[in-house]
Amino acid sequence: MVNLKINNIDIQAKENTTILEAARQNHIDIPTLCNYPDLSIKSECRVCVVEINGQKKLHTSCSTVVKDGMVVKTNSPKVLNSRKTIIELILANHDANCTACPKNYNCELQSLANKLGIDKNRFPTVLDIQPIDNENPVLIRNINRCIKCGRCIDMCKNVQSMGVLDVMGRSKDMKITPAYGKFLTDEFCTYCGQCSSVCPVGAIIENDDTDRVWEALNNPSLHVIVQVAPAVRVSLGEELGMEPGSIVTEKVVAALKYLGFDGVFDTDFTADLTIIEEGNELIERITNGGTLPMMTSCCPGWINFAEQKYPEILDNISSCKSPQQMFGALAKSYYPKKMKLKPDDIFVVSIMPCTAKKYEAQRDEMKIDNVHSDVDVVLTTRELGKMIRQMGINFENIEEVPFDKPFGITTGAAAIFGATGGVMEAALRTVYEVVNKEELTDINFTAVRGTEGIKEAEVEIGGQKIKVAVAHTLENAKTLSEQVKNGTSPYTFIEIMTCPGGCIGGGGQPYGTTKAVRDKRIEAIYQVDENMPIRKSHKNPDIIALYDEYLLKPLGKKSHHLLHTHYSSRKK
Amino acid sequence: MIQQKVISKRFGKVDPLSIDSYIKFDGYNALEKALTMHPTQIIDEIEKSKIRGRGGAGFPAHIKARALANAKQPKYIVCNADEGEPGNFKDRIIMENDPFSILEGMVILAYATGAKKGYIYIRGEYQNAIKIMKMTIQNAIDKGYLGENILNKGFDFNLEIRTGAGSYVVGEEFSMIESIEGKPGRSRVKPPYPTDKGIHDKPTLINNVETFANFPHIILMGGDNYAKIGTPSSTGTKLISLSGNVKNKGLYEVPFGTSIRDVIFKLGDGVSYNRSIKMVQLGGASGPIIPEYMLDMAIDFERFENFDSKTGTGAIIVIDERFDIFDILLINMNFFVHQSCGKCAPCREGHTQIVNLLNKIKNHRGTEQDLMSLENLANVIQQTSLCGLGQTSMTSIISSLRYFRDDYFAKVRY
Amino acid sequence: MKIKEILSKYPKESEYLIEILLEIQSSSKNHYISSEDVEQISKYLDIPESQICSVTSFYTLLSMNPKGRYVIQVCHDVPCFVNDTTSIYEKLVDMLAIEDGETTEDNLFTLEITECLGCCNEAPAMRVNDQVYTSLTPKKVEKIVKDLRGEEK
Missing domain, CATH: 3.40.50.11540 (NADH-ubiquinone oxidoreductase 51kDa subunit)
Structure with missing residues (x-):
């Protein structure tokens, strides 16, 4: 233990603790800006500087380790003046038109300026206005708001191994952009949106589609329905001020009803459907010598990644559409038939934890009539939060309502799609029982749970032991893809999720997502699973009914048309 | 010798x-x-x-x-x-x-x-x-x-x-x-x-x-x-890059402890056309600017440390009476605007604002408030920057505020 | 020299990126690194193009845009300034009819104001490609430019 004094208070801290950590453990607040939990310590913004006795210069508390006998002042006049000056400097090179920014009231720079009492700037603006990158359907980059903290690069380059964004130029002309200052395109960006989830300001945000949804809701000739992804039920509460990991499944339904949707459905239903199709595809590939290992296909960021970087292994990827798109296809075929509606009158909205889903929804492959997108609009968890706030809904106290029929019953297997390892576990629950024709004694495949980057397990299916693997983040996806490409992969089935922790850590989830927050959401999602009366997809009576009355059989002709797709290389 | x-x-x-x-x-x-x-x-x-x-x-x-x-x-x-x-x-x-x-x-x-x-x-x-x-x-x-x-x-x-x-x-x-x-x-x-x-x-x-x-x-x-060569705190010899308005610009090797004046006048043969010295910049763009009356200062690390800079490189740039200190400061500061790597905020954003303030003062548009802002900003950049660049770039400003304050007062509006 | 030949001289390690870029650029008549070069380097070193652009845009001796056959860099730091580098720069502007950062229409000259060339003992100084010229006077500059133009004819 190290003994030191911070602001005249005697403090004990563990060896190698930073001053910032030691201060926070003792409820002494030091403001930060570039610092973000789980990411590298950058020490770039210099906002967290403190005064250390005997040292002429100020030191950043985020990077300075405590020493015995250290005397630290976190709020001396010199420190406060420096912080204020630095924030004024940053603001002088920032598009500070706050009310015209989607991050208004959700902006770390704004709160910091407010906290430091900055109500005027001694420095004139030096902002050199640059064009806004808004030519893709998913992410908008407004570098006039960028404060060069580098968090997005950390995410893109280190966590996701993509390196789309990097620092260009230097000094006052320094910018964070793709190579040559290009705009984002589907040639090189997976649209995972992790950059947007860590941006402290409004420099990278998802393309806001809420107006399109309001318009549809107010159009009396449209029948507007909505699907809610598994991960949203453990994160929307957080977006609306509740604790991370709050389970709000039926509050979400109630709020969506209040907003005016004609039908509120659960993507969990098509997650169950995915398990049936994908599970049968796996069995088919194993028994008939198909391409192995089979890799999951529900994550659109991963599909983009594979199409851009690993076209050689596209055959390994399951042909199943993602649960979002299976829902979209049914919503424009089975649903209107059942409800006696015209497909063209149906407007399908998705609430997703994900930004890449916006891209997936508008792909040409995702139009069963070859004209209209099956899913019309995708909103992130954050965008739905915005609509709920706009409507003035008291979310925490809203009376809970169950999902609508005909896709009413779902299982625990579908719920865990939201966490890394969940699709694998759900598939194993079904494949094991279908192939082995015996009931699982323990349905919890704990080996594939948890937040380790790459997880492995061995299962006995049809008398043979198969190895499976689960990866999250593209850095880990790259490792497994290299093996598959080189023919050295020891696995039969691989689950891949782009975002850290899986969909619960998606790029469209509430701001402030950290490892600790993701852990809480994961815990909550397994709780949802535990609470479900049915926990295996093939036991879902509504799924069984759907096959009986419409799809007829897994991998059948109708399934093939509605629920399966193909991929193509986008490698330069 | x-x-x-x-x-x-x-x-x-x-x-x-x-x-x-x-x-x-x-x-x-x-x-x-x-x-x-x-x-x-x-x-x-x-x-x-x-x-x-x-x-x-x-x-x-x-x-x-x-x-x-x-x-x-x-x-x-x-x-x-x-x-x-x-x-x-x-x-x-x-x-x-x-x-x-x-x-x-x-x-x-x-x-x-x-x-x-x-x-x-x-x-x-x-x-x-x-x-x-x-x-x-x-x-x-x-x-x-x-x-x-x-x-x-x-x-x-x-x-x-x-x-x-x-x-x-x-x-x-x-x-x-x-x-x-x-x-x-x-x-x-x-x-x-x-x-x-x-x-x-x-x-x-x-x-x-x-x-x-x-x-x-x-x-x-x-x-x-x-x-035994040099002074007790700065031993050995030092190569001095002598430049600016001196007759004999060049590289000279002297033992530590030699005075700046001796280098300029005995080795450099004094100022061209026998003009008088307005100022001398030590070390380079990141070094202090001192007036003529300080030239008896010895070349010595202990003395240089007073300036908080990389004075120790041994450069001596002599600037004669024809030049305005604000032109010299602006060249220095534009140099840092160009050379900042951009990583840390005070250095990346600060130098541009320093240049703005200097231009304002140079053109008689600056107020006493601007002078205070300049002094404050220079100190913040020096004390909070990540690396040696921002930690030393302000030396010429800070030293000029100390030794050439009258030049500022002559330009500031009241 | 072809880019592939240059690349093959270096181990496939990103620490050689700057050396590679400098060599590719010096083999280019217009002193720049093209987007094709960047693509090749990216593949060879297995690093993203953004990383290469990041390096290229950081260092002032590297360029992603073509320059003139002769890049004239005039020092403008204090030791040169007090030795009247301004008259040198103005002479060049006058003769070439371009300013800092511009290239003549015939693509022969690019004019740049540069940082200290380390020739303060012979100020004012300038560099034309790799050749340094010192103790300049407007007259000397006139001759240098004329000679360079003559070389081309």
Whole structure:
């Protein structure tokens, strides 16, 4: 233990603790800006500087380790003046038109300026206005708001191994952009949106589609329905001020009803459907010598990644559409038939934890009539939060309502799609029982749970032991893809999720997502699973009914048309 | 004689491209001697010599050397020849006139610390020096003074030249390490220091060209004798890059303790056309600007430390009465606007605002409030910047506010 | 030299990126690194193009845009400034009819104001490609430019 004094208070801290950590453990607040939990310590913004006795210069508390006998002042006049000056400097090179920014009231720079009492700037603006990158359907980059903290690069380059964004130029002309200052395109960006989830300001945000949804809701000739992804039920509460990991499944339904949707459905239903199709595809590939290992296909960021970087292994990827798109296809075929509606009158909205889903929804492959997108609009968890706030809904106290029929019953297997390892576990629950024709004694495949980057397990299916693997983040996806490409992969089935922790850590989830927050959401999602009366997809009576009355059989002709797709290389 | 030629004793007397010429003129005697010594003895001699780094900051050389000697393999030695500080040309002249002395110093230090690999990082603008150093390395390898099994003593040291590509900040230790790794030269958080985690996170020692060139002399004359040159706190000689409005611009070697006035008037023969001196900038763009009445100041690390800067490079830029201090300050500050790496906020954003404020004051549009803002901002940049660039760039502003305050008051509106 | 030949001289390690870029650029008549070069380097070193652009845009001696056959860099730091580098720069502007950062229409000259060339003992100084010229006067500059133009004819 190290003994030191911070602001005249005697403090004990563990060896190698930073001053910032030691201060926070003792409820002494030091403001930060570039610092973000789980990411590298950058020490770039210099906002967290403190005064250390005997040292002429100020030191950043985020990077300075405590020493015995250290005397630290976190709020001396010199420190406060420096912080204020630095924030004024940053603001002088920032598009500070706050009310015209989607991050208004959700902006770390704004709160910091407010906290430091900055109500005027001694420095004139030096902002050199640059064009806004808004030519893709998913992410908008407004570098006039960028404060060069580098968090997005950390995410893109280190966590996701993509390196789309990097620092260009230097000094006052320094910018964070793709190579040559290009705009984002589907040639090189997976649209995972992790950059947007860590941006402290409004420099990278998802393309806001809420107006399109309001318009549809107010159009009396449209029948507007909505699907809610598994991960949203453990994160929307957080977006609306509740604790991370709050389970709000039926509050979400109630709020969506209040907003005016004609039908509120659960993507969990098509997650169950995915398990049936994908599970049968796996069995088919194993028994008939198909391409192995089979890799999951529900994550659109991963599909983009594979199409851009690993076209050689596209055959390994399951042909199943993602649960979002299976829902979209049914919503424009089975649903209107059942409800006696015209497909063209149906407007399908998705609430997703994900930004890449916006891209997936508008792909040409995702139009069963070859004209209209099956899913019309995708909103992130954050965008739905915005609509709920706009409507003035008291979310925490809203009376809970169950999902609508005909896709009413779902299982625990579908719920865990939201966490890394969940699709694998759900598939194993079904494949094991279908192939082995015996009931699982323990349905919890704990080996594939948890937040380790790459997880492995061995299962006995049809008398043979198969190895499976689960990866999250593209850095880990790259490792497994290299093996598959080189023919050295020891696995039969691989689950891949782009975002850290899986969909619960998606790029469209509430701001402030950290490892600790993701852990809480994961815990909550397994709780949802535990609470479900049915926990295996093939036991879902509504799924069984759907096959009986419409799809007829897994991998059948109708399934093939509605629920399966193909991929193509986008490698330069 | 006011000059004392130690490092520069061979300048003009040897063929810089000929190792034989170097050997004839005492070359490699120091290495031969060093190889008979125990590595720790060499570092002991360096410690006794009390030599401090010649790159500007003046860090005691033995501390780094001992830290590297105690570090695990692999470890690296780097010669910092990225001389980008305006007003300095000493490293170029050493490279162009006595390149083998640098190599000899590096090999001695490699033997003392156990490093097997080294780099010489030369700024890209020094094409001539790059050519010479490349040839020097090849000649030294051919004659067994570098590479595998040096002088048949079973000790290896390989050297690689790395070329700068146009960046002043790369002269800063960690920026140079990043650049050697093939990245933009943006500094890292300290600690850990380079001798703990440098190139590829391995222990790395970086010394200036002139520091390396001193080592052979320390070995030959012994640390104690070396320490007798100069002053008790600043031992040895210093190469002075004298430039600006003097009659005899050039490189001079003087013992520490020599006064600035003597260098300007006795070596530089005073100001051209016998104009009077308005100001003198020490060290380069990151150094203080002092008035004529301070020229009796001795060239000494202790005195330089008062200025919080890299004054120790030994540049003296003489500026005569015709010039306005604001023009000089603006050149300095525009230099830093251009050279800031952009990584930390105060340096990236601060220099532009400093230039704005200076322009305002220069053009008689500044108020007392602007003067206060300038002083405040200069202090914040100096105290909060991540690396040596922002920590020293304000020295000329801060010193001008101290010694040329009247120039400001003459321009500020009330 | 073809880019593939240059690349093959270097180990496939990103620490050689700057050396590679400098060599490719110096083999280019117009002193720049093209987007095709960047693509090749990216594949060879297995690093993203953004990383290469990041390096290229950081260092002032590297360029992603073509320059004139002769790049004239005039030092404008204090030791040169007090030795009247302004008259040198103005002479060049006058003769070439371009300013800092511009290239003549015939693509022969690019004019740049540069940082200290380390020739303060012979100020004012300028560099034309790798050749340094010192103790300049407007007259000397006139001759240098004329000679360079003559070389082309």
